[in-house]
Amino acid sequence: MTDDKQATPASADAPIEQQLYAIRQKIQPRAVHGVFANWRIALVLLTQAVYYGLPWLQWDNRQAVLFDLAARKFYIFGLVFWPQDFVYLTGLLILSALALFLFTAVAGRLWCGYVCPQTVYTELFMWVEEWLEGDHLARKKLDKSPWNANKLRRRGLKHLAWIVLALWTGFTFVGYFTPIQTLGAEAASLSLGPWETFWILFYGFATWGNAGFMREQVCKYMCPYARFQSVMFDSDTLTVTYDSSIGEPRGPRSKKTDYKAAGLGTCIDCNVCVQVCPTGIDIRNGLQYECIGCAACIDGCDQIMDKMGYPRGLIRYTTENVVKGKYPDAGIIKHVLRPRTLIYTVLLALIAGAFVYSLATRVPLRVDVVRDRAALSKETDEGMIENVYRLQLINMDGQPHRYTISAQGIDDLEVAAARETTAAPFQTIDIPVSLIADPEELKGRSIEVTFTIQATDDPRIRDEVATKFFNR
Amino acid sequence: MMQRLIHILWPPFLVAGVADILFTTLFDPLEILYRGEPLIEHRIAAYTIGFFVFWLLGIASSMLTCYFQRGADEINRCPLPPRNRPAGCPKREDEDACC
Structure with missing residues (x-):
């Protein structure tokens, strides 16, 4: 496109690309131990026991x-x-969405930090990584090292373990949609x-x-969800927060220094919170949309605070209003009850109630009616008008049932074929049914009629479907 | 480039999943006839093919969105010689560098 074509060395590509799209720096988070890490381990084990075991x-x-x-x-x-x-x-x-809104309003991204499959599988894969490639420093070293027998062996083993885990996950996934025992065989x-x-391969x-x-x-x-979760947040939402009021001014110091006298906060600027972050952010810059609320930085920071002999909680679950000094941490519980959370709770309770009620009173019978399209109506030898329908009947019960079929809407309407039928448990049957009416009773071109299907052994099991009866 | 690829592939993937669920719930794929014969014989096959058809349609739409997002500066001839173009300009190298 330009007259002045000038060859540029290939190495110039990299910095320009970086400015166009932030090239991802591979993150090797440092493993962390503590209360929240234990919660995550427990929830990874629980969710995966359910996921892999349930089928x-x-x-x-x-x-x-x-x-x-x-x-x-x-x-x-x-x-x-x-x-x-x-x-x-x-x-x-809808229930799941409302529950998610409620949890988010109360305590931020609990879903992301502890149970989201993305978090859970990343965690599982990182356990494998830590086991086969060593800690974050060893992994960084391995990233930089040239390809040799050791790197090939470690990487190969890691991928082998990952692929086995991924295939098992894919197999389990398909096992939810097609019988898993047959699938296993x-x-x-x-x-x-x-x-x-x-x-299996695609999901794997x-x-x-x-x-x-x-x-x-x-x-x-x-x-x-990461994009819109912030709309559920307010100043009383618990989030992973760096409390700058006690941390700043940050700076390195010896353990013996009286930091208060030296005019320092409790943040020793050790960068552990950054090293442990799986999304590679610095929580001290405030709440960011990249923060998945995993609380790894809380665990990391608490360890350092313990070593320094400082109080824990420089980074902790707290609310914006606490950091602003509107109420102490003890007041958080009281502020959980607020219009936003109450509305979510009431909506959740109402819909959950309706859901359970509807399930409990569900009639285990469903009938749909399909008109025979070829012939709308015909005249019988006796001069009566006949309409033919196809009833699709689903017995949603675990028991077999016998049903009677009747029709209303026209005086002296007669069900000619199939006045009775039976269906096995969970069976769907198609039955042709014909209705016969006296032309003298027919007022108009089409008349509304209703089929009633009634189980003979249980008065509660009945269904009605409306359709049209066509005159000549 | 990776992010643009995500922008093109990912939203249609989500939409295709929802569309496939809605479509196959409303219509039994075995009842879709083509010249009197069922178009697809196995339901699982139909769901799978349906998903990828929806995905492909969405990908086409996302690609067009990205294509039409190019501003006039990116389409017109650049008045500056390549080496004078600011850092980060997609036209700094040659025409291939764009997008």
């Missing part, structure tokens, strides 16, 4: 939790859901179907990539 659990001779996509049925313990029950999935999503005999194989690859390489970038660039 193997049996219930009534079937998988307890199975989202059987091929059969379009979702089994959750004693309950079975059909696509028609989509409203429950919507309800569940198929995997063992190397006879997996192409689509199952694809999804995503796990490997996200937990092994992308890590904090997923939170920073890909996570929608």
Whole structure:
């Protein structure tokens, strides 16, 4: 495009690229021990015991939790859901969203710090990394070292372990959607179907990539929640906070120095909080959207404070109003109750109540009616008008049932074919039904009629569907 | 480049997931007929193909968004000779450096 084409050395690329898009510096966080690290370990173990274990659990001779996509049925313990029950999935999503809003308003990004799969798998992968490649210093050294036998062996082992973990995760994921015991047998005999194989590899690859390489970038660039979580925050929200009122002015000093006399705060500027941060930020610059609320810096800082003999809590869970001096830390509990949290709680309780009520009173029968499109209506030999329908009946109960079919809407309306039918547990049946009416009773071109399907053994199990009856 | 790739690939991935769930909940893929025959014989196959079709459509849309985001400065001929262009200018090297 330019007349003056000048060859630039390739090395000039790097700085320019850096200014266009901040090139990611690989973060090797330093491992940390403490109260919050223990919480995270506990929650990683708990969530993963549930995730990896749940598909193997049996219930009534079937998988307890199975989202059987091929059969379009979702089994959750004693309950079975059909696509028609989509409203429950919507309800569940709304409940989850409200719970997330409530937790966020009270204590910030608890989800991100302790239970988000991105955090959990990154944590698992970092345990493997620490085990096979050593601590953060050894890993940094290994990053810089040229490729030799040692590096190849360490990296190879790490990736092998990661890939095994990722494949197992992918296998478990697919096991939620297709029966896992069959899947396991198929995997063992190397006879997996192409689509199952694809999804195991795809999910495994995503796990490997996200937990092994992308890590904090997923939170920073890909996570929608990270972008909007701050709207749930207010000045009374608990967040991981560096208390500059006690930390500043920061600076190195000997342990023996009386820092108060020297005019210093308790921050010794050791940078541990930065070294342990999985997203590579400096919490002392204040609340940032990159902060996933993992509290690693709290654990790290508390260790240093202990060593120095200073009080803990320079970095701690606290609120903006506490740091501003509006109330002491003891007042945080009292400020949990405020309009925002009360509204979330009330909404959550109402929707949860409606959800449970609706599930408890759910009638285990669902009928849809489909008109025969070829012939709207026909005249019988006796001069009556006949309409043919197809009823799709789903027995959502664990028991077989016998049903009677009746129709209302026109005087002397007669159900000609299939006045009764039976359905096995969780069976969907299609039944052709014809309605016959006397033309003298028909007023108008189309008349509203209602089918009533009633279980013979249980008066509560009934469903009504409306449709149209067409005159000649 | 990595971030631009994320911008193009990731939002459609999220949307494709939601679209696939909504679409396959409303319609049983086995009932989608093409000239009287089911278009796809296995549901899992249909869900998978559906997801990737939605994803591809979204990717096309995101790519166009990125493409149209280019400002006039990026499209027009640059008045400065390459070495005088400010650091960070995508046209500093040659035309390939842009985007």
